[in-house]
Each structure stands twice: as structure tokens, then as C-alpha cells.
Amino acid sequence: MPSDGPARGGTAIESQFNGESSGVSPSTDQPAGTAGRSGSQADLSGYSAIRSVLRIRPFRRLWIVLGVASFGDWFGLLATSVFAAAQVEGNTAKGAAFGGVIAVRLLPALLLGPVAGVFADRFDRRWTMVISDVLRFVLFASIPLYALSGASGARVVSWAVIATFLIETVTLLWIPAKEAAVPNLIPRARLETANQLTLITTYGITPVLAAVVAASLDGIVRAAVGDNAPNWAEPAQLALWFNAFSRLATALVVALGIKEISQVRDGAREHTEQSMLRQFVEGWRFIGKTPLVRGLVLGIFGAFASGGIVIGTGRFFADSLGAGDAAFSLLFGAIFVGLAVGIGLGPMIVRDLSRRRWFGMSIVLASASVMTLAFAIHLSMALVGAVLVGAGAGMAFLAGTTLLGGEVADEVRGRVFAVVQIGTRMVLILAIALGSLLAGVGGSRMLTIADLGISVSATRLLLLAAGAAGIFAGISAFGQMDDKKGVPVLADLWGSIRGRPLMPAERFVSAGLFVVFEGGEGAGKSTQLAGLAERLRDEGRDVVVTREPGATGIGERIRSLVLDTAVDEAPSPRAEALLYAADRAHHVATVVRPALVRGAVVISDRYVDSSLAYQGAGRTLPVDEVSWLSSWATGGLKPDLVVLLDVDPGTGLSRVAARNQAADRLEAESVAFHERVRYAFLDLAAADPKRYLVLDAARPADEIAERVARRVKDLLGASGANPGSANGPDIPVQSELSPTELVTTERT
Ligand SMILES: Nc1ncnc2c1ncn2[C@@H]1O[C@H](COP(=O)(O)OP(=O)(O)OP(=O)(O)O)[C@@H](O)[C@H]1O
Numbered sequence: 001m002p003s004d005g006p007a008r009g010g011t012a013i014e015s016q017f018n019g020e021s022s023g024v025s026p027s028t029d030q031p032a033g034t035a036g037r038s039g040s041q042a043d044l045s046g047y048s049a050i051r052s053v054l055r056i057r058p059f060r061r062l063w064i065v066l067g068v069a070s071f072g073d074w075f076g077l078l079a080t081s082v083f084a085a086a087q088v089e090g091n092t093a094k095g096a097a098f099g100g101v102i103a104v105r106l107l108p109a110l111l112l113g114p115v116a117g118v119f120a121d122r123f124d125r126r127w128t129m130v131i132s133d134v135l136r137f138v139l140f141a142s143i144p145l146y147a148l149s150g151a152s153g154a155r156v157v158s159w160a161v162i163a164t165f166l167i168e169t170v171t172l173l174w175i176p177a178k179e180a181a182v183p184n185l186i187p188r189a190r191l192e193t194a195n196q197l198t199l200i201t202t203y204g205i206t207p208v209l210a211a212v213v214a215a216s217l218d219g220i221v222r223a224a225v226g227d228n229a230p231n232w233a234e235p236a237q238l239a240l241w242f243n244a245f246s247r248l249a250t251a252l253v254v255a256l257g258i259k260e261i262s263q264v265r266d267g268a269r270e271h272t273e274q275s276m277l278r279q280f281v282e283g284w285r286f287i288g289k290t291p292l293v294r295g296l297v298l299g300i301f302g303a304f305a306s307g308g309i310v311i312g313t314g315r316f317f318a319d320s321l322g323a324g325d326a327a328f329s330l331l332f333g334a335i336f337v338g339l340a341v342g343i344g345l346g347p348m349i350v351r352d353l354s355r356r357r358w359f360g361m362s363i364v365l366a367s368a369s370v371m372t373l374a375f376a377i378h379l380s381m382a383l384v385g386a387v388l389v390g391a392g393a394g395m396a397f398l399a400g401t402t403l404l405g406g407e408v409a410d411e412v413r414g415r416v417f418a419v420v421q422i423g424t425r426m427v428l429i430l431a432i433a434l435g436s437l438l439a440g441v442g443g444s445r446m447l448t449i450a451d452l453g454i455s456v457s458a459t460r461l462l463l464l465a466a467g468a469a470g471i472f473a474g475i476s477a478f479g480q481m482d483d484k485k486g487v488p489v490l491a492d493l494w495g496s497i498r499g500r501p502l503m504p505a506e507r508f509v510s511a512g513l514f515v516v517f518e519g520g521e522g523a524g525k526s527t528q529l530a531g532l533a534e535r536l537r538d539e540g541r542d543v544v545v546t547r548e549p550g551a552t553g554i555g556e557r558i559r560s561l562v563l564d565t566a567v568d569e570a571p572s573p574r575a576e577a578l579l580y581a582a583d584r585a586h587h588v589a590t591v592v593r594p595a596l597v598r599g600a601v602v603i604s605d606r607y608v609d610s611s612l613a614y615q616g617a618g619r620t621l622p623v624d625e626v627s628w629l630s631s632w633a634t635g636g637l638k639p640d641l642v643v644l645l646d647v648d649p650g651t652g653l654s655r656v657a658a659r660n661q662a663a664d665r666l667e668a669e670s671v672a673f674h675e676r677v678r679y680a681f682l683d684l685a686a687a688d689p690k691r692y693l694v695l696d697a698a699r700p701a702d703e704i705a706e707r708v709a710r711r712v713k714d715l716l717g718a719s720g721a722n723p724g725s726a727n728g729p730d731i732p733v734q735s736e737l738s739p740t741e742l743v744t745t746e747r748t
């Protein structure tokens with residue numbers, strides 16, 4: 001089986017990029033779930049992202065030799081099987097020889113796999129790779145050499161089987177060493193692109209190329225040397241020689257050209273002091289105890305199990321559609337097309353979606369598509385389903401490998417990869433075997449429901465069950481790994497596709513209460529806010545009175561920029577929205593949050609809703625964009641209570657005019673503008689009545705003050721906000737944005 005999988009980068013060693021990294025510094029402290037992505041990465045187009053990855057010399061060299069070796073492996077896989085079959089006479093013997101070589105390739109993983117990862121974490125990975133490749137060179141070359149020695153066909157096949165077993169055993173040591181080493185060559189930000197590149201090379205380009213070359217090799221050889229070609233020029237033997245020398249080339253390049261692979265970090269050195277048994281046990285313990293890794297492993301196994309069922313039942317399924325072998329090949333091809341689409345285009349589609357979420361969602365997509373196959377009544381439906389199965393599986397594979405590389409520590413990476421690699425093989429083989437066995441045994445029954453004749457076949461029931469199991473695995477993986485708990489999944493996906501993923505609320509513990517006064521011009525906010533503060537202070541509470549814009553030094557300057565008509569140049573609507581957001585970000589970070597943490601009652605004259613009403617409805621900017629901006633600026637902090645003083649713009653503006661001060665830039669806006677603002681406020685309140693207290697601002701000020709005080713008192717009773725203490729209570733009170741409320745677009 002081709003042995004070079006994706007690169008799983010995580011921690012980069014800066015010195016490796018000297019002169020070649022185009023100044024991108026590696027990052028080791030990205031938040032969970034973002035492995036493989038960063039702002040800079042997201043900004044790069046697919047082509048320039050690939051170019052920037054290939055500028056990293058050690059990775060470029062490795063990618064080239066791995067491409068050649070992968071071609072050699074596919075070529076070798078085809079060749080060894082055909083070669084073995086060619087050595088014996090009769091269909092049964094040929095079939096046994098062909099199948100024997102394939103089966104023997106899978107066997108070592110089952111027997112020796114569990115210890116392979118320990119080698120990768122224990123010994124120098126470069127030399128593990130080099131020695132493994134030299135051994136593989138010798139073993140691959142030994143098969144055609146033995147055939148040339150004149151040994152009987154049966155002996156040659158026996159040796160081919162033994163050599164293949166040994167090659168696969170050595171490969172088991174090589175894969176985890178390579179997988180665990182490559183992440184150290186690539187900065188996290190470029191990991192996903194590196195994985196795309198290696199996956200497409202390994203599972204897309206090289207197998208196709210190998211199949212084409214294998215199919216045309218016979219003709220090429222005959223054209224070159226005529227019909228009496230010497231034994232060594234037999235296509236199968238040539239393929240084995242190529243496979244052998246490609247491994248020698250890999251060994252040489254890794255030994256002499258990619259010395260960076262040998263670099264070991266301190267943590268890894270400590271572990272080499274442990275016994276192999278201890279390291280082995282610790283590897284399993286790590287997988288069992290770490291939710292992320294557990295989720296990844298479960299998800300990958302689930303996806304491979306449903307994939308295996310699809311492959312195992314493929315032929316029966318094609319028959320159930322009334323189509324034959326051609327349909328089976330088409331379906332198989334459709335899955336590969338889907339895989340390529342998922343791996344190649346997936347990241348461009350989902351953009352900055354959390355990779356942890358993407359992983360679970362992709363498994364659910366693949367599994368749901370498996371389920372739809374069960375209901376396909378026409379080949380065209382089945383083809384669409386098969387493309388989606390492939391796309392989901394491809395995206396899950398890419399996300400999973402990137403996450404494993406980016407978030408599993410270097411010192412256990414080899415063991416984790418070994419478990420994944422062995423587990424997937426076992427699950428795949430079992431699922432294929434079980435799928436074809438059950439589909440064959442189960443046959444198909446015709447049920448008549450009402451007047452409809454419905455064919456219920458075991459194949460379709462199996463597909464249904466596999467899809468359901470896959471969905472279960474995907475949802476479980478999602479639950480274990482989710483790094484944006486509570487943020488609505490579909491809205492997050494949709495937002496990400498549009499370039500605006502939702503953010504989880506920033507973690508912080510509030511011990512206070514956050515009250516905001518909102519309303520149009522002259523509604524009486526300042527009057528009410530001052531009254532409430534006074535009452536609370538009289539009760540001995542720690543009260544912080546603040547406002548937007550202009551509560552801080554920076555805020556004051558922003559206030560002047562947006563409102564002061566003496567500043568000649570009026571900001572454009574988008575600039576205005578950004579300025580308010582900047583004021584808010586600074587205000588929340590330096591005034592509001594610290595006060596809430598301390599246990600104070602924070603009362604603010606205006607907050608996020610003003611932006612939604614004025615910049616959104618008033619200036620007619622897209623409200624969801626303004627909302628996203630504010631969410632980002634505040635880290636998702638929402639008030640506990642919004643007191644909306646609803647006023648007719650005519651009344652409010654006349655109160656303002658009575659002050660005999662020059663109108664600021666927004667007060668000077670048209671009545672229609674202020675009407676839009678008023679109704680936007682009312683809409684916001686209607687969408688979340690529990691959080692709002694809407695009062696008629698035309699009522700007497702005292703009456704309004706009473707109503708506000710009563711509501712705040714209730715809240716203070718419920719929240720336990722700290723009266724007068726400079727230190728918050730030990731028990732945190734949740735004042736954070738409830739995640740479902742992040743999508744303020746929904747309410748507007
Ligand atoms: N309920 C009320 N009835 C009548 N007048 C009021 C009432 N509340 C406040 N006022 C008066 O209306 C004017 C504006 O009040 P205030 O400054 O409190 O409003 P505001 O909403 O803060 O205004 P701005 O939008 O300019 O910030 C003041 O002169 C105030 O005395």
C-alpha cells in the first residue's frame with residue numbers, strides 16, 4: 001500500500017526556513033481547532049498557498065521524493081500482484097497468488113502495528129526512515145533478482161509473499177517516523193496546504209500515473225526491445241526495480257538532504273529514557289484520555305467503516321440499480337472524484353470554519369450520503385451520492401490529518417499515527433469483508449406495500465445501517481472535539497462559507513451586572529442612568545457609569561471623529577461603523593470587563609444595539625455585518641439588561657434642540673433616518689423580550705425610574721452581584737453572551 005500519507009505539521013523550527021520562508025514565522029500558539037489555518041494562510045489563494053509551502057526547502061525535497069516513492073509503491077503494488085500471478089499456471093492459482101500478495105501486505109499492520117509507533121517516538125526519525133528505506137530497497141530488488149536466478153514459479157511466488165510481508169513490516173516503522181517528523185518541518189499556518197498537496201499527490205496523481213504507466217509499459221518495452229525482451233525487461237520486473245530504486249532515492253535524500261528531520265525537542269528526549277513498554281502503554285493512555293484525539297480516532301474509524309461497507313456492497317448495489325460492472329466502476333470513480341473535490345476545494349469552501357467542527361461535519365456529510373445511496377432508484381442519484389460520500393470522506397481525512405499533526409505533541413505523535421494507521425486498515429478490511437458477506441448472504445426480497453412493489457435488499461439495509469453508524473460516529477466526534485460549544489452549527493457553517501465565522505464568547509467570569517440604556521436622541525438615557533446609579537450607590541453598591549462612544553481617552557477622540565461637526569471630513573458609513581466598533585472594543589476591554597470581574601454594576605449609555613440601529617438601519621449597512629463586527633469587538637459580551645427608552649423622533653429631537661447646543665452629526669440626520677433607528681431598536685427588543693425592558697420615554701421621568709429600579713433590583717437579587725466589594729465572589733455568575741445569541745443577525 002502506498003506508504004506516504006499527508007504531512008501533519010504542527011511545530012516549526014524557524015531555522016529551517018532561513019532565506020526561504022518568505023518571512024512567515026511559524027506559530028506554536030494557535031488556538032485549538034485552528035491548526036493548519038491562520039489569517040495569512042486564509043488570505044492566500046490556493047496557488048500562492050501551495051507556492052509558499054513549496055518554498056520550504058526540507059518540505060519541498062521530502063514532497064518530491066515522496067511523490068516518486070508513492071508512484072513506485074503504487075506501481076509496485078500493481079506489479080507484485082501481477083508478477084506473482086504470472087509465475088503460476090491456472091486461474092485458481094493465479095487468483096490465489098494475486099490475492100495472497102495483497103493480503104500479505106495488510107497482515108503486518110495487524111501483527112506488529114501497535115509497537116511501530118514506539119519506534120518513531122523513541123529513535124531518531126531520520127535514521128529510522130533511512131534504514132527502513134534501504135531495507136525496502138533490498139527487499140524489493142530481491143524479488144526480481146530471485147526470479148532471474150532461475151528458481152521455480154512457486155518458489156518465486158513464495159519469496160514474493162515473504163518479501164512483501166517484510167517490506168510492509170518495515171513500512172510500519174517508516175510511516176509513523178515520517179508522519180511524526182514532517183510536522184516539525186512546516187509552520188502550522190501552512191500545514192493544511194501541505195496536507196492537501198501530499199494527499200492529492202499520494203492518492204490522486206501517483207496512482208493514476210502508475211496505472212497508466214503500468215498499462216502502457218508492455219507496449220513501450222516491446223516497441224523498444226522487440227518481442228524477445230529479456231526477463232529483466234518484463235514490465236512487472238521493471239516496476240519492481242523502479243519501486244526498489246525509488247526507495248533508495250528516498251533514503252539518500254532523507255539522509256543527506258533533510259537533516260532537519262533529526263531535530264528533537266526537549267520533551268521528546270525525556271521520553272527516550274522510558275522503557276519501550278512504558279512508552280507503548282502511555283501512548284494508549286494518551287489516546288484514551290484526550291478528548292480531541294479520542295474524537296479524531298473514533299471519527300476516522302467510523303468514516304472508514306462506512307467507506308468499507310460502500311466498497312464491500314458496491315457490486316451488489318450496482319446490480320440492485322439494474323446496472324452491471326460498468327456502473328460499479330462509475331460509482332467507484334465517483335467516490336474518487338468526490339475525494340479529490342473534498343481535499344482540493346474543501347478548505348476554500350469552508351474557509352475559516354473551525355477544523356474540529358469541519359471534521360465532525362464532514363463525517364456526517366459522508367455518512368448521510370451513504371444513507372441516501374440506500375434510497376437511490378437511479379444510477380444518476382447514486383452517482384451524486386457517491387460524489388458526496390467521497391467529498392465528505394476527503395474533507396474529513398484532510399481535517400483529521402491536519403488536526404492530528406497540529407494538535408498532538410511531538411513526543412507521542414508517532415504512537416498516535418501508528419494507532420490511526422493500523423486501526424483504519426483493520427476497520428476497512430473488516431467492513432469490506434463484512435459488507436460483501438452480508439450483502440451476498442442477505443440477497444434481496446420484494447415487499448409489496450399498498451400497490452407499490454418495493455425491493456428491499458440486504459445491500460440497501462446495510463448502507464442504511466452504515467450511514468446511521470457513521471452519522472453517530474460523526475456526531476460523537478463533533479461532541480468530543482467541539483471548540484465552539486453552543487455556537488449554532490449551521491449558522492457557523494453558513495457564516496464561514498460567507499467569510500464570517502461566528503465566534504464563541506470570550507471566556508471570562510463576571511461577578512457583576514451589566515445594564516445598558518438604549519434609545520433615540522433625547523430619549524432620556526442620561527437622566528435615567530444617573531438616577532439608577534445614584535440609587536444603587538445609596539445601597540452601597542460598586543457602580544460604574546460609562547458610555548459609548550467616549551468613555552476612554554481613545555474613545556473621546558473617536559467620539560470627536562464621528563460626531564463633531566467641527567471635524568470637516570465626515571467618516572464614510574463603513575468607517576463610521578469601524579470607529580464605533582473600535583471605541584467599543586477598547587471600552588469593553590479596559591472598562592466594562594474589569595468592572596464586571598470585580599463584581600460592579602456597570603451601567604452604560606449605549607452599546608451594541610446603537611450600532612445595529614444607527615449604522616445598520618440608519619446608514620443601511622448590512623446589519624449582520626455590523627453585528628459580527630460588534631461581536632468581534634466585544635468578544636461576545638452581552639448586557640444582562642437593555643433598557644430601551646422608546647421615543648418618537650419628533651419628541652426626542654425637540655428635547656435635544658431645547659438644550660440650545662449645536663446638533664452633532666447624527667442628531668442632524670433626517671427624521672426618516674431617526675424613524676429607521678427607532679424601529680430597529682424596537683425590533684431588537686421584540687426578538688429577545690427577556691433581556692429588554694421597553695419603556696415609553698414620553699412618560700414622566702420618575703415613573704420610568706421606578707420601573708427601571710424594580711427590574712434591576714430583581715436582577716441583582718437573582719445574580720448576586722456584589723454590593724460594594726472590590727473583590728468579586730468566588731462563585732462566578734454567568735453574564736456572558738449565551739452562544740445562541742451570538743447570531744444577532746437572526747433577530748434583525
Ligand atoms: N421623561 C422625560 N420627560 C420629559 N423630558 C425628559 C425626560 N427625560 C429626560 N428629559 C429631558 O430631555 C432632555 C434629554 O434628556 P437626556 O439627556 O437624558 O437624553 P439622552 O437620551 O441622554 O439624550 P442624547 O441622545 O443626547 O444622549 C433633557 O433636557 C432631559 O431633562
Ligand SMILES: Cc1cn([C@H]2C[C@H](O)[C@@H](COP(=O)(O)O)O2)c(=O)[nH]c1=O
Pocket residue numbers: 521547548549563580605606607608610611612614615666667
Ligand atoms: C454607540 C453608538 C452611538 N451612535 C450614535 C448615537 C448618537 O447619535 C451618538 C452618541 O451620542 P450620545 O449623545 O452620547 O447618545 O452616536 C452610533 O451611531 N453608533 C453607535 O454604535
